[in-house]
Amino acid sequence: MSLHGAYDPDNVFARILRGEIPATKVWEDDHVLAFMDVFPQSEGHVLVVAKGSTARNILEIEADELARVTEVVRRVAIGVEKALKPDGVTISQFNGEAGGQTIFHLHFHVVPRWADRPLKGHGHAPMATPEQLQPLAERIRAAMG
Structure with missing residues (x-):
């Protein structure tokens, strides 16, 4: 997909925001949702999305x-x-398919990095289970205060 086009209301993040797909939440308020990436590039990989915007990328968001x-x-x-x-x-944060974007709802990745651990590829990591993600989400949430 290019940088320009119509927003797909059935993208995976829109479905998560509507509660149609479960997510391991780290943070939520009226405007933003942060949740664990189910294909984490490293332990503790979190995604952050706008709840009220249908921006596909950073060029479109209010x-x-x-x-x-x-x-x-x-x-x-x-x-x-x-x-x-x-x-x-x-x-x-990726914009457009050529820029590495795979889900066309504006989102940011927060990826912890360790010098002695290789980073898994974006969109190529094995799927994590809720049982793996929940304790990490709880630790991060508690540390956010």
């Missing part, structure tokens, strides 16, 4: 919605760092 989302990205990154003690944290 400024106030982007501010809300990025504040939660910051808070999640702090929670990941406190809870998991990684050597680093990668925050990424």
Whole structure:
């Protein structure tokens, strides 16, 4: 998909937001949802999405919605760092298929990184179970305060 086009209301994140697909939640308020990636590139990989926007990418999102989302990205990154003690944290956001985007609902990745652990490929990691993800989500949530 290109950078431009119609929003697909049946994309996986829209379905998660409607409660049609389960997600292991880390944070939720009226505007933003943060949840564990089921195909984590590393232990503790969190996705952050806008709840009220139908922006497919960063070029389309409203400024106030982007501010809300990025504040939660910051808070999640702090929670990941406190809870998991990684050597680093990668925050990424892809735009358009050529830019690496695979789900066309604006989202950010918060990925803990350790010097001695290889990073799994974006969209190529094995699927994690809820039993693996829930304890991580609880630790990150608690560290967010």
